[in-house]
Amino acid sequence: MRKVLKNEAVQAFIASVICILLGILIGYIVLLFINPAGAGESIVNVIKNFFTWSRPASQMKQLGNTLAKTMPLILCSLSILFSYKVGLFNIGTAGQYVAGACASLYAALAWGWGWLPCVLFAVFAGAFLGTITGLLKAYCNVNEVISGIMLNWISLYLTNTLLTNVKETASPYTLYLDKTNPKALLPTLGLDTLFNKNANVTIAVPITILAAFAVWIILSKTKLGYELKATGNNKNAAKYAGMAQNRNIIMTLAISGALAGLAAALLYLTGYMRWECTQSSVPSMGFNGIAAAFLGGLHPLGAIFSSFFIQHITDGGQYVNTNFYSSQISDVISSVIIYLCGFVLFIKLTMKKILANKEEKKGAK
Amino acid sequence: MLLLIQYTLIFASVLLLVALGGCISEHSGVINLGLEGIMVVGALGGALVMSSLGTSSAFVMVLVAMLAAILAGMLYSCLLGVAAIHFKADQTLVGTAMNLLATAAATVFVKAMNTAANPDNHSSEIEYISARKMFIVNINGFEFNWFMLVAVIAVVLVYFLLYKNRLGLRLMACGEHPQAAASVGVSVYKMRWTGVLMSGALGGLGGLCYILAGVSVWKFENGVAGFGFLALAVMIFGQWKPTRIALAALIFGLFRALSNTYTGFPFLVSLNLPGNVYNMMPYIVCLIVLAFTSKASRAPKAEGIPYDKGSR
Numbered sequence: 154m155r156k157v158l159k160n161e162a163v164q165a166f167i168a169s170v171i172c173i174l175l176g177i178l179i180g181y182i183v184l185l186f187i188n189p190a191g192a193g194e195s196i197v198n199v200i201k202n203f204f205t206w207s208r209p210a211s212q213m214k215q216l217g218n219t220l221a222k223t224m225p226l227i228l229c230s231l232s233i234l235f236s237y238k239v240g241l242f243n244i245g246t247a248g249q250y251v252a253g254a255c256a257s258l259y260a261a262l263a264w265g266w267g268w269l270p271c272v273l274f275a276v277f278a279g280a281f282l283g284t285i286t287g288l289l290k291a292y293c294n295v296n297e298v299i300s301g302i303m304l305n306w307i308s309l310y311l312t313n314t315l316l317t318n319v320k321e322t323a324s325p326y327t328l329y330l331d332k333t334n335p336k337a338l339l340p341t342l343g344l345d346t347l348f349n350k351n352a353n354v355t356i357a358v359p360i361t362i363l364a365a366f367a368v369w370i371i372l373s374k375t376k377l378g379y380e381l382k383a384t385g386n387n388k389n390a391a392k393y394a395g396m397a398q399n400r401n402i403i404m405t406l407a408i409s410g411a412l413a414g415l416a417a418a419l420l421y422l423t424g425y426m427r428w429e430c431t432q433s434s435v436p437s438m439g440f441n442g443i444a445a446a447f448l449g450g451l452h453p454l455g456a457i458f459s460s461f462f463i464q465h466i467t468d469g470g471q472y473v474n475t476n477f478y479s480s481q482i483s484d485v486i487s488s489v490i491i492y493l494c495g496f497v498l499f500i501k502l503t504m505k506k507i508l509a510n511k512e513e514k515k516g517a518k
Numbered sequence: 519m520l521l522l523i524q525y526t527l528i529f530a531s532v533l534l535l536v537a538l539g540g541c542i543s544e545h546s547g548v549i550n551l552g553l554e555g556i557m558v559v560g561a562l563g564g565a566l567v568m569s570s571l572g573t574s575s576a577f578v579m580v581l582v583a584m585l586a587a588i589l590a591g592m593l594y595s596c597l598l599g600v601a602a603i604h605f606k607a608d609q610t611l612v613g614t615a616m617n618l619l620a621t622a623a624a625t626v627f628v629k630a631m632n633t634a635a636n637p638d639n640h641s642s643e644i645e646y647i648s649a650r651k652m653f654i655v656n657i658n659g660f661e662f663n664w665f666m667l668v669a670v671i672a673v674v675l676v677y678f679l680l681y682k683n684r685l686g687l688r689l690m691a692c693g694e695h696p697q698a699a700a701s702v703g704v705s706v707y708k709m710r711w712t713g714v715l716m717s718g719a720l721g722g723l724g725g726l727c728y729i730l731a732g733v734s735v736w737k738f739e740n741g742v743a744g745f746g747f748l749a750l751a752v753m754i755f756g757q758w759k760p761t762r763i764a765l766a767a768l769i770f771g772l773f774r775a776l777s778n779t780y781t782g783f784p785f786l787v788s789l790n791l792p793g794n795v796y797n798m799m800p801y802i803v804c805l806i807v808l809a810f811t812s813k814a815s816r817a818p819k820a821e822g823i824p825y826d827k828g829s830r
Contacts, residue, residue, distance in 0.1 A: 183623075183626065187626075187630040187634075188630075188634075242610045242611075242614075244614065289805070289808070289809055293808070293809040293810070293812050293813055294812040294813050294815060295805075295808045295809055295812045296754070296808075296812070298551060298610060298747075299747055299750055299751055299754070299804075299808065300805055300808065302744055302747040303744075303747070303748075303751070303801040303802075303804050303805050303808075304801075304805070305744070306743070306744050306797075306798070306801045307798050307801045307802060307805075310794040310795075310797045310798045311794070311798065313794055314792050314794045314795075433740055433743075434739075434740060434741065434743070437618075440614070440618055443611070443614055443615075444618075447611065475640070476633070476637065477630065477633060478626070478629075478630065479625065479626055479629040479630070479640065479642075481622050481625045481626050481629070481739075482626055484618065484621075484622035484625075485619065485622045485623050485626055487618075488615055488618035488619035488622050488623075489615075489619060491611065491614065491615035491618060491619075492597065492601070492612060492615035492616065492619060494611065494615075495601045495605070495607030495608055495611050495612040495615065496601065496605055496607060498605075498606065498607070498608075499605045499606070499607070
């Protein structure tokens with residue numbers, strides 16, 4: 154037992170579970186504070202999400218919708234954690250995601266491209282935006298958080314302007330993908346039949362899982378990953394060891410941006426969501442990626458599970474009793490979880506201390 | 519033209535207040551990326567007072583609303599203080615979490631309040647039409663806002679605090695080399711708390727100023743549109759010095775004001791650019807300015823590094 158507890162991965166897992174439980178508890182307290190009558194039922198609904206439906210068929214359908222949104226979230230959290238491992242906090246993921254949405258939708262709706270070129274174009278757009286942040290960081294010493302935020306807003310307004318060309322005349326939303334250009338829809342590979350013919354479950358699932366493994370392998374098994382991590386740990390030491398520090402920074406942010414761009418393409422090309430051209434805030438997907446990345450212990454495979462959890466409760470937010478509460482309660486829970494993730498280091502240290510103390514006592518006996 | 523000056527001054531006031539907050543916090547050694555969230559909470563505190571105080575004299579209203587914003591901002595900044603000063607948390611992560619939490623919590627709170635008052639009302643808006651008029655003195659068509667004065671006072675105060683005062687010099691020492699400051703008996707924890715709380719107060723005040731800038735009703739779902747981060751850019755452009763920050767705030771305020779008033783200039787209208795171009799302007803200018811000014815950064819040396827008594 155003690156040996157298990159000493160394992161880094163197990164400690165990270167316990168710390169994440171503590172964060173989740175505290176986050177849900179605080180969400181529950183907020184609901185109690187607003188109206189004690191329905192708080193219990195609503196928080197249970199948030200956690201149950203698709204299980205609130207009684208028929209198994211509807212449950213599968215709703216699970217499919219949650220999965221469709223989980224895939225981009227996984228990719229966003231991969232984007233965040235990839236750059237974080239290199240010592241860069243890429244908050245620009247949110248904007249790179251927007252750029253990906255813009256590129257994929259514009260290519261699909263205005264130029265009538267097929268799905269694969271659309272996806273690649275979105276990847277390129279995200280990487281391009283990431284490269285800008287990288288260049289600014291490497292050559293002008295601009296803090297990547299601030300330039301990332303600025304680019305988030307710039308890309309939001311740019312996207313709104315560009316996608317206005319392909320929107321419906323009567324509404325602020327972009328045209329329906331399945332009516333305008335069905336060949337841009339992602340192929341389902343028969344996955345839709347597993348989820349009660351939910352066409353939102355597509356090739357995105359295998360692509361995302363592959364991406365997670367690829368990021369894991371790059372970071373832990375290749376020379377490139379080693380160099381990138383070394384740059385993150387101590388850039389002066391890395392430079393001294395002959396690693397191209399500037400190139401590494403730019404490359405990291407480009408890859409990070411590419412992942413975010415891919416995320417957007419894999420959501421918007423399912424036709425599940427349409428872009429609203431009057432949107433006044435950056436979509437929260439990129440920011441939720443931060444929560445998922447840290448909750449997953451900054452491990453690519455951990456990100457898969459944490460992303461599912463975050464998306465699960467975010468979708469669960471719509472099942473609260475809207476007579477008293479609003480669905481944003483899930484945003485409160487996930488942001489509290491991000492905040493608590495700041496304490497993970499402390500939780501781990503405490504665990505180590507307790508274990509060490511116990512061993513010392515045992516040794517004294 | 520008058521309108522442009524008016525909007526420039528009010529947006530500059532917002533940026534100035536918040537940037538000064540960030541400046542004090544960073545001088546004490548804590549990077550406050552949560553300013554955006556602090557602004558939202560400060561705005562909420564002020565808006566609640568403005569909508570509930572009802573009819574009272576303008577003086578009382580202005581004073582109480584400002585105090586509420588300051589208090590709300592300070593309370594919220596404690597989240598950063600606890601995590602960054604005592605638990606050595608990653609300041610970037612905590613700041614980001616605070617930004618997300620503020621918008622989400624404010625939305626949930628305001629919606630719950632509106633729904634409790636009227637079961638059919640699910641909006642996240644607070645109205646303060648009559649209260650807003652009390653902040654404004656109309657001088658021949660120019661709407662003078664009391665916040666413009668407050669911002670000027672804040673620059674002077676922060677200048678004296680940082681450079682002409684024992685507290686300020688000690689505080690800055692904690693941002694440059696906390697171990698050295700501790701060795702001569704300065705409490706690093708106390709100084710960093712002072713920095714964080716002051717930035718909370720100024721950030722909250724800036725948040726209230728922001729929602730009073732052009733409108734009489736605020737939708738809390740929208741947050742403050744990256745203004746907290748623009749303020750940080752103003753601070754970097756101002757090289758962490760109060761007087762330079764004031765100048766930087768004016769420049770950024772001008773570009774922000776253009777997006778509100780460009781329709782009043784025949785020359786700009788004739789260019790026939792989409793409105794979104796003007797919306798993008800402050801952010802683009804910010805990037806360009808940062809690209810040229812960040813190289814010779816005068817950032818406090820120990821900012822963002824958790825204080826560890828034992829390290830050298």
